[in-house]
Amino acid sequence: MRDIDLNLLTAFDAIMSEQSISRAAMRMNMTQPAVSNALGRMRVTYNDPLFVKAGRGVKPTPKAEQLWRDVHGPLQVLRDAVHPPVFQPARAKRRFRLGTSDLMTMVLWPGLRRLIEKEAPGIDILAVPYTCQDMDRLLADGGADMVFGVFEELNTEYRSQPLFTDDLICAMRKSHPLAGAPLTMKRYLAADHLLVSLSGDPVGSVDKLLEQQGLKRRVAMTVNQFLGVPTLLAESNLICVAPRIAVTKCTQNDLHLTRPPFDIPTSVVSMAWHARCDRDPGHIWLRQSIAAICAEKSPRALRCASVADRRSGRKEKVELDRNVFA
Missing domain, CATH: 3.40.190.10 (Periplasmic binding protein-like II)
Known part of the structure; x- marks a missing residue:
C-alpha cells in the first residue's frame, strides 16, 4: 500500500463531493491554489488526471470514481470519530x-x-x-x-x-363557458387545455390517464413555469388541471375551481x-x-421529519414526473 498524506485524500474527497475545485476550497476553508496544489500531488501519486474540466466544474475520471468509493466512507468515519460533526448556523458561511x-x-x-x-x-x-x-x-x-x-x-x-x-384541481376563468355547469368528461375533453411542462413534453400525467381509458384531450398551449398560469387562464378560454397551491398562491386572480371529471392521485x-x-x-x-x-x-404537510430517507433497492434511474401538474 502506497503512503499518501491524509490531507490529500481529504482534499480529493471535497472535490469529489463538490465537483468543483473552487467550491471544495470554500468547503475546506482553503485557497483555491492550495486545493489545486493538493490535486496536483494526487495526480502524481496515482499517475492519473483524476479530474477533467466540465463546464464550470470538474468531472472525475474512472480512476477517481473508484478511489472515492474506497476512501469516502472511511474518511467520514474518521472525521466523525475525531471531530463529531457540529453545525453552528449562526457562524456558518x-x-x-x-x-x-x-x-x-x-x-x-x-x-x-x-x-x-x-x-x-x-x-x-x-x-x-x-x-x-x-x-x-x-x-x-x-x-x-x-x-x-x-x-x-x-x-x-x-x-x-x-x-x-x-390535490389537483381544474382551473378556469370565472366567466368561462364551462364554469356555469358541472364539468362532465365530454365538456372537459372538448375544451382547450393548458399544460405546465417543465421538460417541454406536451404529454402529461392526465394525458396518460385519459389514454388508459381510450380518451384524448387537446393540449393547446404549454408553459414551463407556474407563475403565469393564473393570469393566462384569467385572460383566455384555456382550462388547466393544476395543483391547488399553484392557482391559489401564484396570484390573486379570481378563478373558478372545480374537481376534474376523473380521479387523480394526490x-x-x-x-x-x-x-x-x-x-x-x-x-x-x-x-x-x-x-x-x-x-x-401547509396544512397537509407530511410530518415525517424523523423519516428522512426513502430508500429503494430498484436499479432504475430516478424519474421526476415530467409535469408537476398535468
Missing part, C-alpha cells in the same frame, strides 16, 4: 444550490429567507432551474445540493423526504439529495429547516 421550480420558490423561499436572516446569516441559497432530465447532472455531478419535485422511483444513490401533499412533493450529503451536518440542518417550514405553511 456556506452556499447551497437547490434545484426547483418557480412554484416551490414561492412556497418555500420567503420562510427560508426569514429563518436564515434570524439564525444563519452566512448561508446563501441559490435556486437552480431543472427538469426531470437534469436529475443526475445536478445531484450526482454536484450541480445542486438538493432538488424538489414529485418523484417516482429513487435508486440507492439518492435519498428523499416527503414535504407536503397537494401529488406528494418531496426533496431529494445525493447519498454523499446524507451525514453532512449543514445539509441535515437545511433539510430539517425546510421540512419545518413546509410543515408550518
Whole structure:
C-alpha cells in the first residue's frame, strides 16, 4: 500500500463531493491554489488526471470514481470519530444550490429567507432551474445540493423526504363557458387545455390517464413555469388541471375551481439529495429547516421529519414526473 498524506485524500474527497475545485476550497476553508496544489500531488501519486474540466466544474475520471468509493466512507468515519460533526448556523458561511421550480420558490423561499436572516446569516441559497432530465447532472455531478419535485422511483444513490401533499384541481376563468355547469368528461375533453411542462413534453400525467381509458384531450398551449398560469387562464378560454397551491398562491386572480371529471392521485412533493450529503451536518440542518417550514405553511404537510430517507433497492434511474401538474 502506497503512503499518501491524509490531507490529500481529504482534499480529493471535497472535490469529489463538490465537483468543483473552487467550491471544495470554500468547503475546506482553503485557497483555491492550495486545493489545486493538493490535486496536483494526487495526480502524481496515482499517475492519473483524476479530474477533467466540465463546464464550470470538474468531472472525475474512472480512476477517481473508484478511489472515492474506497476512501469516502472511511474518511467520514474518521472525521466523525475525531471531530463529531457540529453545525453552528449562526457562524456558518456556506452556499447551497437547490434545484426547483418557480412554484416551490414561492412556497418555500420567503420562510427560508426569514429563518436564515434570524439564525444563519452566512448561508446563501441559490435556486437552480431543472427538469426531470437534469436529475443526475445536478445531484450526482454536484450541480445542486438538493432538488424538489414529485418523484417516482429513487435508486440507492439518492435519498428523499416527503414535504407536503397537494390535490389537483381544474382551473378556469370565472366567466368561462364551462364554469356555469358541472364539468362532465365530454365538456372537459372538448375544451382547450393548458399544460405546465417543465421538460417541454406536451404529454402529461392526465394525458396518460385519459389514454388508459381510450380518451384524448387537446393540449393547446404549454408553459414551463407556474407563475403565469393564473393570469393566462384569467385572460383566455384555456382550462388547466393544476395543483391547488399553484392557482391559489401564484396570484390573486379570481378563478373558478372545480374537481376534474376523473380521479387523480394526490401529488406528494418531496426533496431529494445525493447519498454523499446524507451525514453532512449543514445539509441535515437545511433539510430539517425546510421540512419545518413546509410543515408550518401547509396544512397537509407530511410530518415525517424523523423519516428522512426513502430508500429503494430498484436499479432504475430516478424519474421526476415530467409535469408537476398535468
